Amino acid sequence: MTKGGIKKVLVVDDEEPMCNMVMSFLAMNGFWCQGATDPIKALEILKDDNDFDLVISDIRMNGMDGIDLTRNIFNNYPAIDTIVMSAFTGDYAYSDIIEAGAVDFIGKPLSLSELGAKIARVNRERTVRAELREANEAIQCSLAEMEKANEQLLHEIEERKKAEKELYSAHREIESLVCSIPLIMIEVSNDGIIKRWNAVAEKVFRIDSFEALGMEISKCPIPWDGDKINQSLSTCSSECIALTLKAVRFKRTNGEDGLLDLTISPIREDFFQFSGLIILGADITEYVLLERQLSQSQKLESIGQLAAGIAHEINTPTQYVGDNTRFLDEAFGSLEKIHLLYDQLLDRLRADSPTGGLVESIEATLNEIDLDYIRKDIPNAIKQSLEGIDRISSIVRSMKEFSHPGTDEKTGVDINKAIENTITVARNEWKYVADVMTDFDSSLPPVHCLPSEFNQVILNMIINSAHAIAEKFGERSGRKGTINIGTRMAGDFVKIRISDNGNGIGEDIRSKIFDPFFTTKDVGKGTGQGLAISHSVIVKKHGGTINFESKPGEGTTFIITLPIGSVRAR
């Protein structure tokens, strides 16, 4: 069957025989038919079942005429065609019928063959119409698709524009990020041409970028150690590795020497390709100066901590040396007094003159000045004064050697002597709580180390031991603990053991004691830096080790090993 063909027909005629006749004709021709003798009924049928393709209607009927029915169908069921049949052509103009929406008109008396032909025509028309509609739909469809494609295209354009903008701003961001990096940044192409020269480079080297850009780096008058840099640049590009150059000397804009830290890295384009090198650098002159001041001030701090104790250590002998000297002064006065009398006596004896009352007055003076006591005590006073002076000198000497002014390079150090000095300097820190015993290996060779930093470590150890003992016994108990310090050779190393019988280190904090700022001491009793600094001095600066063994309640032993020979600087 062709598209849009007529299958189902509604026949409307108020004359039932007529209706039946048409229906039987249609049925014979293979159509599925239904009949209605009343136009209102016909509309109801359509309302229930709008699957009809064709309505064949009489024109003159009760209730509603064929024109109105046709109009109604035309308006409400656009898929249904209507053929009007009537004998009363005079009352109804053909044009009215067509205008109402009918596709054709057939006169009565009805010629069934004509009806058949007309139905066939309508059928043909419907087929054409259906095909047209289909074609139209297809066109509409592709139109919609095109529109959609167009929209997508527009969207894509929009997206691309946005991406471009983002790319641009990202580029600008990177550029401004690069510009704000406070480091010297120099990009060099593979053939050594300067491609990038940032503001920091301009400022540090006082060379403008328009001058530097495009110049061969080896010919650019950068006031740094050119040979070293050029060599590093070629190493970096030939071996494709990044290099770090520490403390490169250069001339600062004020004409003074400064130091730069530089890194030279290849710029990797892809796995095999390098597009050039990037040099990053910082002027570390101020930092190095600051660091030096800091280590100086740490040294001063520890000396400051000791100062009160050392003052006490010096003040005590100074007190008795002074007192003894005052006594000697007075005693000399007394001796002078008696001596004058003795001189007079001698004169008289020589002259054989009578001694008169001289002997009595000598005896009275002897009594007054208590010569026996003076003669007995003068040697003691002198002896103790000399001891006092020795004591003061040894403290002052130790102090001087302890602080080692002016040595920040490694030198050969007599470790035993250095420890002895430190014990002396710190005496006031331990003498109220502990005795210090030493057991030194006298065959130790000089050890290559930083003397003042080494002393600092030993000082920290002694102070910690003293605190551990004070904590165990109580500072005012009068009971003393013992600190043992020993040195031994161990292959290429010197081993130093510092043990105390203090309260030991608890299990829970053993892993933390070398951490910076970890401290068990009360606020004000220590910076908490002692062991952290000691660890860094021994391990980092000397390539040694520092370990400990401890039993809570029984004591702690710190074991330090130091390589004897010269170690690579940090």
Add this chain to the structure above:
Amino acid sequence: MKNRILFVDDERKVLDGLQRMLRSMRSEWDMEFAENGQEALEILKGKAFDMVVTDMRMPGMDGCQLLGRVKELHPQTVRIILSGYSDKELILNSVGLTHQFLSKPCDGETLKTTIARACAMRELLADESLINVISKIDSLPSLPSLYKEVVEEVNSPDTSLVRVSEIISRDVGMSAKLLQLVNSAFFGLPTRASSIMRAVNLLGLEIIKTLILSLKIFSQFDEAGMKSLSNLWDHSMSTAMIARSIATQRDLGQNQIDEAFMAGLLHDIGKLILMDKLPEKSMEIVDLFDSGGCQLWEAEQQVLGTTHAQVGAYLMGLWGLSESMVESIAFHHCPSMCSKDSFGTLSVVHLANAAQHGENGEQSMDRLDIGYLEKLGIADGLNLNSTP
């Protein structure tokens, strides 16, 4: 009678040195030596000593602990520290226990003078129980309003040393305590100070704060005591200002002008001590005085056998205030009893005190020691009722 002095030091050589150096004083002093606190306490158990001079840091019992025991067991004994130790914390702990602080190395003269002066103070007071009471004093009560003011000032986030000084110099008790601390070598200060402003500046904010807030070296008077003493602060402050004017007019130089002010402020500190420590006796004295017929100091003499002037001088002497300050306090009623007869701080305080009483409508001339003023040659032309 010889004065008995006990020296304590853990270093034998220091004791030997002291013994030798002070040998020349053996006719005046009986000296004993102990090597630690325990031994010192044993010796003190056996006989009464006038003075203990001890080191601060010693193994076992340290100087502070020893002096704490001495203060408790033998309050009449003067407590002096002789130490080379400069740890601030330990020193601060000793503030309430120590009459005077000497720092090692201490030259022979200073040591001898300090000991001799403290011994001489004993002669100001005869009564043993009074000596016990006064020797135990570690601080004197302040006017509550001033106490509150000074605590608020040191607590404030922007404490001003000038304001702190200003508040302290209006209070008798606080001023006296501060002068003790700066005039002794507690904090190793290089110079003595005769003005509160200078004292406060020498100590610095950190120590001032610790002293006031943690150690509470100042305290406040309770209400009951306040009534009978209500005009002490006014009188002391006015006397201080008059003394300053007189000293200024006389062109005595800044140090002495400052000293005159301080001596004026502290001249009646004995009244404060008596009211604080012996309130009942003080009331008795006031009653006797009010019944008429005698001067206050005569009433005091009758009840206590001494006067507020001597009591004040005794404590200030123990606290190591300068000799002229102590004399000015001791003899402010009767300067002719003092051995010195040149115009000085004592003269100024004597005049200022009389003048201040004159301002209150009393007869100032009655209070003047005419014989003394004649000896100084300033008796003529004095019109004390019109103050400078």
